[in-house]
Amino acid sequence: MSSGETAFIAALRGLASHPAARGLADDCAVLEVGGETLVLTHDMMVEGVHWLAGQDPADVAWKLLATNLSDLAAKGAEPIGVLLGYTLAQDNTRFAQGLGEALAHFGVPLLGGDTVRSPAAQTVGLTALGRATYRPVPNRSGAQAGDSVWITGPVGAAMLGFEALSAGDTAADTSAYRRPMPRLAEGRALAPLVTAMMDVSDGLLLDAARMAQASAVTIALDPAAIPLPASLPPHRAREAMAWGDDYELLFTLPLRAAPPCPAHQIGAVLPAGQSTLLVGGAPPEGPLGYEHY
Template sequence: MIEAEFIAALRRLPLHPGALGLADDAARLGDYVLTTDTLVEGVHFLATDPPEDVAWKLVATNLSDLAAKGARPEGVLLNYPLGENKWDRAFLAGLATALAALDCPLIGGDTVSLPEGAARVLTLTAIGADAAAPTRGGALPGDRLWVTGTIGDAGAGLAIARGADGPVALLAAYRRPRPRVAEGRLLAAHVHAMMDVSDGLLIDAWRMAAASGCAVTIDLARVPLSAEYRATGGDALAAATAGDDYQLLFAAAPDSPPPVPATCVGAFAEGSGLSLTEGDRAVPLPPRLGFEHRA
């Protein structure tokens, strides 16, 4: 079973109105926005990644979902499996650094025992407030598709973490992503739809278009790439399917320039599906649009 099939099955269960039909990365409960994210060793991080960096990434990925709602982080709850003492203590040090740097206090959580030799499974729940909370399903035909920052750095950073040569800046993009909370706060009232880029620019744009009942076209020639990424020889298509960027992807009216630095990478239209171009040339879709969990 793949992730999309599992979520479709969950939609047949009794759902709270704040679940928003499980069509988004966050839920609403009164004045609060709630989101939860899990990092699994060997799936979301390497066993060789420093525990301090894993802690940072766990906080950052959750706050990225709040950023896409324009929410102000109120706090987080941690579910943690106690295992090796040295790793646990290093994780705690990294967690303290992340919570202070990202201005998000700990509210509570749960601890359990990790069986010897088991992969670590780390879960954090983040709570946000004061959110305009745009959904991913509000894009309109004619809207432009925008993205903050650069794309592909984290994918290249993962290759470096696995032993490839490359600059420290790319490794940091993979291990210590920076959630775009400030940008999300400014964008939330301006956009028709917004989400973060976690699984890849292409698959996440396709998800936004599907939720909005629109078609979307992305111009690979416009995908913003960092100088460090270009120096590795990577191309826009590889960057757009890599994931882990945690930039903000949003739809806005064509006559409404965003209030934060961002790049227009495409447009929405009547219809359905995703199409690619490179300038004026049509480009076939790759067999894999991005990351998707599957059994």
């Protein structure tokens, strides 16, 4: 049965007929304007869903920017500006401070946006605009049988950070959850080489399955090769693969090609089979990642 999110996106595909929309099956829209290729993305976050109630709004602002820039990274794009959609809170000072820190860190200008008030949970959104540094712009749908599968870094650190933050553990490193780092430089370096690329936001297993489905192939992952935080108990590896919020880049390369940046080979692309995803040679059981039901 499709989730509410999946069913709604399927309904929208009939409206998104412009080639720039890429059939709503990719991380970003890719729009040709004159001699430039623009890459556009929009992400939203909701209090109690994407951040903890009472969490420092400065961290919320950083994460909002970082998650959008991660989508641009998956296209090998260079950020050129952002637009903010913001639901006003009682005190908005810390959010503005955190947004300023993030904009300065990533060298991205704020170009405008909109503010509203609402009696419901606070919702924030951001549209990021980028310039393609390589054409054709990478997508999710180019993986081919015989390719190797790679990821730029470990999965599970955000999960551990969330748990420590929820428990009030001030000694633990929670930065992976609070202030993720989009792989912008890695995305630009990889763009000329990859056959497919996307960021890992909803869980490695779910995002790998999405890439396989878009590419009409099967992706086979080797669980022993998937990088995990050193502090993660081994019995939680499967959980970490489905938790999400990692914002690493998942990509495929032609056989014998090597990535130009640090990365881990975690599997292979096979011809399409009965399952779009194999983990340790078998279709995975249980939830693959986070979906909005």
